[in-house]
Amino acid sequence: MSNALARDYRIDAETIRRTSAAGLGDAEWYKSPIPRKQLKELMQRRDGPAIRDTILWFALLIGSGVGGFLTFGTWWAVPCFFVYGVLYGGSTDSRWHECGHRTAFKTTWMNDWLYALASFMVFREPTLWRWSHTRHHTDTIIVGRDPEIGAMRPPDIAGMLLNVFALKSTWVSLQGVLRHAAGRVNETEATFLPESERPKVYRTARIWLAIYAATIALAIGTGSLLPLLYVGLPTLYGGWFVIFVGLTQHAGLAEDVLDHRLNARTVYMNPVIRFLYWNMNYHVEHHMFPMVPFYSLPKLHEAMKADCPPPYPSILAAYREIIPTLIRQLKDPTYFVVRPLPAGAKPFSAYAPFAEEGSMVKT
Amino acid sequence: MSEGWVEACGADEIEVEDVRPFDHGGRSYALYRTGSGEYFASDGMCTHEAADLTEGFVIGSVIECPRHNGRFDIRTGKALAAPVCVDLVTYPVKVEDGRVWVKIGG
Numbered sequence: 001m002s003n004a005l006a007r008d009y010r011i012d013a014e015t016i017r018r019t020s021a022a023g024l025g026d027a028e029w030y031k032s033p034i035p036r037k038q039l040k041e042l043m044q045r046r047d048g049p050a051i052r053d054t055i056l057w058f059a060l061l062i063g064s065g066v067g068g069f070l071t072f073g074t075w076w077a078v079p080c081f082f083v084y085g086v087l088y089g090g091s092t093d094s095r096w097h098e099c100g101h102r103t104a105f106k107t108t109w110m111n112d113w114l115y116a117l118a119s120f121m122v123f124r125e126p127t128l129w130r131w132s133h134t135r136h137h138t139d140t141i142i143v144g145r146d147p148e149i150g151a152m153r154p155p156d157i158a159g160m161l162l163n164v165f166a167l168k169s170t171w172v173s174l175q176g177v178l179r180h181a182a183g184r185v186n187e188t189e190a191t192f193l194p195e196s197e198r199p200k201v202y203r204t205a206r207i208w209l210a211i212y213a214a215t216i217a218l219a220i221g222t223g224s225l226l227p228l229l230y231v232g233l234p235t236l237y238g239g240w241f242v243i244f245v246g247l248t249q250h251a252g253l254a255e256d257v258l259d260h261r262l263n264a265r266t267v268y269m270n271p272v273i274r275f276l277y278w279n280m281n282y283h284v285e286h287h288m289f290p291m292v293p294f295y296s297l298p299k300l301h302e303a304m305k306a307d308c309p310p311p312y313p314s315i316l317a318a319y320r321e322i323i324p325t326l327i328r329q330l331k332d333p334t335y336f337v338v339r340p341l342p343a344g345a346k347p348f349s350a351y352a353p354f355a356e357e358g359s360m361v362k363t
Numbered sequence: 364m365s366e367g368w369v370e371a372c373g374a375d376e377i378e379v380e381d382v383r384p385f386d387h388g389g390r391s392y393a394l395y396r397t398g399s400g401e402y403f404a405s406d407g408m409c410t411h412e413a414a415d416l417t418e419g420f421v422i423g424s425v426i427e428c429p430r431h432n433g434r435f436d437i438r439t440g441k442a443l444a445a446p447v448c449v450d451l452v453t454y455p456v457k458v459e460d461g462r463v464w465v466k467i468g469g
Contacts, residue, residue, distance in 0.1 A: 102427075127445075130445055
């Protein structure tokens with residue numbers, strides 16, 4: 001469906017130049033005032049919380065995996081693989097994310113090791129996505145620069161539904177892995193991936209293809225689906241968790257603003273989901289201060305909430321806003337949710353907020 | 364100032380395992396005190412996307428950029444972890460009579 005007001009989300013050398021000229025690229029973002037001493041305390045790294053969570057995470061993965069093996073062929077296998085899938089294809093996203101920032105553990109090799117493993121499990125090439133996510137933090141929801149905008153205007157509802165089983169995201173990633181295994185990057189990747197990093201991308205893509213080829217060969221050789229239920233397919237059947245919590249981060253909010261209070265959500269979630277999600281429900285806080293590790297985000301939230309829009313009390317509350325907004329954006333892509341700043345909060349960036357209308361509209 | 368040495372600040376104005384800014388001649392510098400109490404200096408901006416390193420986090424003898432968590436060795440300026448790839452320019456530092464001096468020119 002064509003829409004004259006649809007925004008153009010392509011990223012290439014021209015969009016980078018245009019957004020830079022507009023003052024939106026690599027810009028100065030708003031930061032809530034937090035004393036340096038307090039921020040230093042919040043940034044302190046520890047190994048303990050992430051080691052504890054990782055041991056529990058592996059125990060649950062192994063437990064549900066063994067349960068699925070022992071009950072395979074019965075209905076009891078369904079809940080076992082459901083849990084395995086949520087852990088493998090869902091919660092791994094947060095492990096990938098936090099270790100990508102190198103904030104989960106104090107010890108660098110622990111971050112890098114879990115990042116490599118989690119990247120494989122969620123099927124995101126580690127080097128490529130580190131640079132992609134770097135851009136997401138530099139230019140959060142800046143159209144023409146941010147490669148990780150999940151809900152465009154108008155939204156791709158079919159794509160979102162496909163991603164309930166990670167089908168669209170996996171298809172895009174698979175094309176990338178094949179492209180990189182052949183030693184090539186595309187135009188968008190070339191805008192954020194330095195030449196010096198590309199050999200690593202190519203090498204990893206070839207290793208991954210070899211692992212998946214071996215897994216498929218094992219499934220064929222044994223005449224059983226089981227190998228693929230443990231490696232590969234859980235990225236798909238557990239992928240719903242990624243979009244379920246991930247959409248709450250930015251969907252329906254403003255684009256092209258230099259203030260994370262206006263383009264990200266903080267949503268209160270229960271302890272189980274916060275374990276699976278490693279506190280990324282404090283998303284305004286994470287974007288404004290990405291050096292603060294996941295286990296300190298609740299304290300950071302307390303420190304800055306007086307300067308932020310009210311948090312959403314639940315996932316349900318967030319979706320009560322997101323779903324009608326996405327539906328309305330199907331017909332009116334200029335519509336978005338304006339987050340209210342509390343009385344007394346510092347104003348957002350002086351750079352013309354909400355200036356995106358008309359700036360990059362398809363003609 | 365002699366032989367390019369510039370007086371920057373008092374030694375006790377930088378906490379252990381911390382960083383503070385120093386501006387001179389229209390340029391910004393970062394002054395560090397490592398976890399072991401040694402002093403170092405570098406350019407103030409990250410070589411990746413010009414974020415202000417003095418808002419970063421010092422871990423032992425490593426400075427972590429506040430924007431993307433890229434890391435440099437404070438002692439040598441060496442880029443340690445993506446997304447930083449280009450080393451940081453460092454400057455000699457000395458502490459005399461409780462004052463920190465940085466050799467910027469000369």
